[in-house]
Amino acid sequence: MSEKLDKLRATLKKEQERRIKLNNRIAVLERRIQEEEAAEVSNMVRTANVTPEQLAALLRQSATTTPNPAALSAVGATFEKEVGADED
Structure with a gap:
């Protein structure tokens, strides 16, 4: 294969791995937001008796x-x- 194609494939693989890491981070942040919202609602309900x-x-x-x-x-x-x- 040509050197240019090898570099492009390597860059593509690197960016795909980066995307996977970002998607994982996004999922973790969405889960943390959901948990925090639930905690806030629970606190509001408790405060309001x-x-x-x-x-x-x-x-x-x-x-x-x-x-x-x-x-x-x-x-x-x-x-x-x-x-x-x-x-x-």
Whole structure:
């Protein structure tokens, strides 16, 4: 084979390996984002003292209207005061 073709094939192989590494990194980042979103939602639910039934009701309400304090009160959700980082 010609030297030019060998170089092109080597470059192609190198770039394909790079693409595989990037795809793996993207998959890891997407999984970490999904886990962090789940943790945030869980924290919000815990902070609001919402039962699974109340959460289901809120989700049904949010399909048709924007959740607001009145909607939260309607399902019996209560909030704990969040403590800021500088309030210790």
